[in-house]
Amino acid sequence: MLTLGIETSCDETAVALYDSEEGLVGESVFSQIDMHAEYGGVVPELASRDHCLKIISVLEDALGARNISEIDQIAYTSGPGLLGALLVGESFAHGLSAGLGKPTIPVHHLEAHLMAPALDFDDIGFPFISLLVSGGHSLIIDVKGLGDYTILGESQDDAVGEAFDKVGKLLNLPYPGGPHIERIARDGDPKKFNYPRPMMHSDNLNLSFSGLKTAVLYSIRDIENLEEHIPDVAASFQRAAIDVLVSKIKKSLIQTNRDTLILAGGVAANGLLRDEMSKLKDELNIKVRYPAMKHCTDNAAMIAYLGSLKTPDMTTQGNSNARPRWPLNEV
Ligand code: KG4
Ligand code: ZN
Numbered sequence: 001m002l003t004l005g006i007e008t009s010c011d012e013t014a015v016a017l018y019d020s021e022e023g024l025v026g027e028s029v030f031s032q033i034d035m036h037a038e039y040g041g042v043v044p045e046l047a048s049r050d051h052c053l054k055i056i057s058v059l060e061d062a063l064g065a066r067n068i069s070e071i072d073q074i075a076y077t078s079g080p081g082l083l084g085a086l087l088v089g090e091s092f093a094h095g096l097s098a099g100l101g102k103p104t105i106p107v108h109h110l111e112a113h114l115m116a117p118a119l120d121f122d123d124i125g126f127p128f129i130s131l132l133v134s135g136g137h138s139l140i141i142d143v144k145g146l147g148d149y150t151i152l153g154e155s156q157d158d159a160v161g162e163a164f165d166k167v168g169k170l171l172n173l174p175y176p177g178g179p180h181i182e183r184i185a186r187d188g189d190p191k192k193f194n195y196p197r198p199m200m201h202s203d204n205l206n207l208s209f210s211g212l213k214t215a216v217l218y219s220i221r222d223i224e225n226l227e228e229h230i231p232d233v234a235a236s237f238q239r240a241a242i243d244v245l246v247s248k249i250k251k252s253l254i255q256t257n258r259d260t261l262i263l264a265g266g267v268a269a270n271g272l273l274r275d276e277m278s279k280l281k282d283e284l285n286i287k288v289r290y291p292a293m294k295h296c297t298d299n300a301a302m303i304a305y306l307g308s309l310k311t312p313d314m315t316t317q318g319n320s321n322a323r324p325r326w327p328l329n330e331v
Pocket of ligand 1: 161
């Protein structure tokens with residue numbers, strides 16, 4: 001069974017091919033990041049238009065020497081995400097479906113992230129804890145099996161990557177701020193500014209990053225030679241954000257007694273987070289895994305793979321299933 005996967009929920013145009021026997025046999029991603037960088041964040045209308053412009057060449061790249069007629073079914077991200085961007089991927093999937101006479105499978109973007117580790121590891125069994133940290137998500141999820149997910153904690157406001165990006169903007173760093181903050185923080189003192197660790201000591205596993213971002217905003221207003229102190233601000237902010245993540249992840253592992261932790265999302269690239277997770281691995285005697293970075297960030301391999309585990313619902317073919325907001329527990 002050959003499943004085509006299409007991902008257009010935000011600012012990556014991606015297509016992949018997953019074969020039930022051979023595994024991943026083709027993938028291609030085009031990132032719009034350079035286009036949005038000029039505006040300091042993703043501009044939804046530009047994202048939709050660019051998906052339209054790029055999707056055919058991305059499909060051709062993913063297919064390689066294969067012919068499109070070889071595919072058996074078409075999985076696509078139907079939510080959550082930017083409505084216009086989702087509709088481009090869905091319309092493209094429906095067009096292919098009508099032309100080829102193959103069924104479509106609408107897929108939940110976060111569920112695909114949760115299942116993505118199977119693309120890179122064959123020794124991960126259920127259950128496991130997933131920490132999904134990106135520009136759009138900050139979630140701690142107990143993954144008990146396909147379709148069996150419990151959200152243990154989530155951000156009540158900004159996603160952690162969003163906070164990195166907003167602080168990056170305050171410090172006049174290029175978009176997205178996360179990797180630049182990490183780089184600059186290497187020359188800074190993480191104890192220079194004592195920023196808050198929101199909700200770190202609350203009983204639950206929820207997260208919050210908007211107060212931390214505001215604390216950075218207020219503190220830099222009072223700094224006279226900001227240029228000189230940018231590394232200290234970056235290091236102190238990064239330390240505070242990662243401290244909160246580490247504390248909540250540790251609590252979630254202890255509470256659930258799970259022995260495997262999987263990290264996904266762009267923030268999983270952060271070196272300080274990785275160092276802390278490595279300490280936690282030894283302290284709690286758990287397995288910590290990072291899928292390949294190309295499968296941690298938005299990609300279509302995870303969409304094709306999840307589609308390959310599902311059966312098309314023939315009663316909904318051709319209908320629009322795009323859901324910009326789609327809670328994971330409604331999968
Ligand atoms: O998963 P991703 O590529 O896209 C989505 O948000 O969907 O994640 C991008 C996010 C951005 O907010 C970016 O600033 C953050 O991940 N990020 C990082 C690092 N690399 C990327 N945050 C902290 N440290 C990093 N090294
Ligand atoms: Zn994502």
